Amino acid sequence: MLRWCLIIVLLVAYLVPRTAANVPPRVPPRYSGEAQKLADPTYGPIPGESDHYSSYWGIERPFPGNIQDPVFPTEDGPPGEDDEVWQNLLSAEWIIFEFYQQGIERFTDQDFIAAGMPNNTRFRLMEIRNNEAGHLRVFQNMISPTSIKPGACKYIFPLSDPHSYLTFMTVLEISSMAFLAGLAQQVKAESARGAIAAMSQTEARHQAWALMDLWKTNPFAGPADTTFPYANQILYSTHDLIVPGSCPPENPEYPHPRQLLPALFAASNTTSLSPGATITLNFTDADNQPVFDPCIQYYAVFCHGVLNISVPIDTRGFPDRPINVTIPAAFEARGVIIALVADQIGAPTKESVVAGPAVMLEQPARLGPELVRKKYE
Ligand SMILES: *[C@@H]1O[C@H](CO)[C@@H](O)[C@H](O)[C@H]1NC(C)=O
Ligand SMILES: *[C@@H]1O[C@H](CO)[C@@H](O)[C@H](O)[C@H]1NC(C)=O
Numbered sequence: 162m163l164r165w166c167l168i169i170v171l172l173v174a175y176l177v178p179r180t181a182a183n184v185p186p187r188v189p190p191r192y193s194g195e196a197q198k199l200a201d202p203t204y205g206p207i208p209g210e211s212d213h214y215s216s217y218w219g220i221e222r223p224f225p226g227n228i229q230d231p232v233f234p235t236e237d238g239p240p241g242e243d244d245e246v247w248q249n250l251l252s253a254e255w256i257i258f259e260f261y262q263q264g265i266e267r268f269t270d271q272d273f274i275a276a277g278m279p280n281n282t283r284f285r286l287m288e289i290r291n292n293e294a295g296h297l298r299v300f301q302n303m304i305s306p307t308s309i310k311p312g313a314c315k316y317i318f319p320l321s322d323p324h325s326y327l328t329f330m331t332v333l334e335i336s337s338m339a340f341l342a343g344l345a346q347q348v349k350a351e352s353a354r355g356a357i358a359a360m361s362q363t364e365a366r367h368q369a370w371a372l373m374d375l376w377k378t379n380p381f382a383g384p385a386d387t388t389f390p391y392a393n394q395i396l397y398s399t400h401d402l403i404v405p406g407s408c409p410p411e412n413p414e415y416p417h418p419r420q421l422l423p424a425l426f427a428a429s430n431t432t433s434l435s436p437g438a439t440i441t442l443n444f445t446d447a448d449n450q451p452v453f454d455p456c457i458q459y460y461a462v463f464c465h466g467v468l469n470i471s472v473p474i475d476t477r478g479f480p481d482r483p484i485n486v487t488i489p490a491a492f493e494a495r496g497v498i499i500a501l502v503a504d505q506i507g508a509p510t511k512e513s514v515v516a517g518p519a520v521m522l523e524q525p526a527r528l529g530p531e532l533v534r535k536k537y538e
């Protein structure tokens with residue numbers, strides 16, 4: 162009798178649909194548990210209310226950047242419809258936040274002045290770092306309580322000198338603008354699309370500051386910045402900034418989903434990335450090289466503004482014979498050009514992309530080839 166009761170109870174428990182319910186978070190013992198306080202969106206300074214995310218002048222990591230563990234779910238139930246996108250964004254934001262944090266730790270005001278930069282450069286970098294801390298908090302709050310909020314990994318950045326640091330900053334900001342334009346297409350909630358558009362405005366302001374004050378150039382990129390639909394491909398191209406194996410093991414795969422496409426960049430002998438320049442393609446990950454089918458015509462697809470132009474490439478004889486391509490001369494030399502290799506004109510689906518993308522900085526023009534040189538140093 163007792164046995165039957167037990168079986169019935171178990172069956173009922175199994176068959177009754179599970180609804181969201183508060184559960185004590187399952188925090189593995191290797192974490193202090195402090196990060197769980199972040200599960201409450203009202204904990205700590207609130208972005209949009211507190212000036213902490215603008216005017217914090219400490220060198221130490223600002224909240225919530227000082228709490229680097231993942232935040233474990235506090236409710237049982239299915240994930241929110243956009244959780245995956247916000248998790249990808251939070252993982253990307255840890256990279257960006259740490260880039261500014263480490264630059265502030267590494268360089269002094271005097272280092273930037275000696276590199277010919279304005280005397281308030283480090284002050285502005287602190288403000289940007291604070292904005293990025295605010296993005297961390299916004300993205301944490303966007304992830305529903307049924308999903309994990311990813312923690313920080315360890316990162317490798319070009320921190321050898323102020324000039325290359327600021328050059329990298331310039332491409333990082335414009336890349337964020339491009340992948341945010343792509344992520345806005347992935348989220349389902351309309352309010353999420355608005356929030357992502359608002360974040361990309363912040364990155365655009367950071368970029369405008371860099372162009373005007375640091376590089377003394379025109380801050381405008383023409384009528385449209387570059388939009389790129391396959392945001393996760395850009396996110397994946399940042400994986401060489403993450404120290405392998407350094408992420409919390411509970412973090413979701415970054416980005417998810419990902420295609421593990423071969424990395425693409427202009428070859429080391431590139432002297433110009435301007436429209437009209439001929440470059441040689443390099444697939445920079447020795448362990449992940451593309452395999453070209455001799456019966457297929459491949460294209461280098463260049464995205465700029467809201468346009469793209471496809472240029473047929475000659476892949477016969479690869480890898481012994483290098484692949485050259487001319488960057489479309491028709492493009493205005495501003496903003497950024499995003500290049501990839503595809504097996505269809507216009508790369509109409511993410512599956513048609515076979516390598517890349519490569520983010521090629523156009524403005525200021527001289528920094529494009531500088532970034533190429535730095536990459537191979
Ligand atoms: C910083 O630079 C500005 C503009 O070049 C100058 O007016 C100001 O006096 C400088 N401040 C300091 C503390 O050097
Ligand atoms: C291609 O990339 C690899 C890996 O970064 C580098 O070692 C190699 O020198 C590059 N080749 C050219 C021609 O740029």
Ligand SMILES: *[C@@H]1O[C@H](CO)[C@@H](O)[C@H](O)[C@H]1NC(C)=O
Pocket residue numbers: 428430439440441483
């Ligand atoms: C770049 O160097 C490669 C050899 O590594 C060469 O085959 C290619 O023609 C060069 N490309 C340009 C644009 O000079």
Ligand SMILES: *[C@@H]1O[C@H](CO)[C@@H](O)[C@H](O)[C@H]1NC(C)=O
Pocket residue numbers: 439441482483484485
């Ligand atoms: C690539 O371009 C360079 C420079 O224009 C040229 O020297 C080289 O022969 C080209 N290589 C191929 C395979 O077309």
Ligand SMILES: *[C@@H]1O[C@H](CO)[C@@H](O)[C@H](O)[C@H]1NC(C)=O
Pocket residue numbers: 389390462464468469507508509510
């Ligand atoms: C390129 O442009 C075509 C035509 O507008 C469009 O269908 C395609 O999705 C675009 N590709 C990318 C990668 O944006």
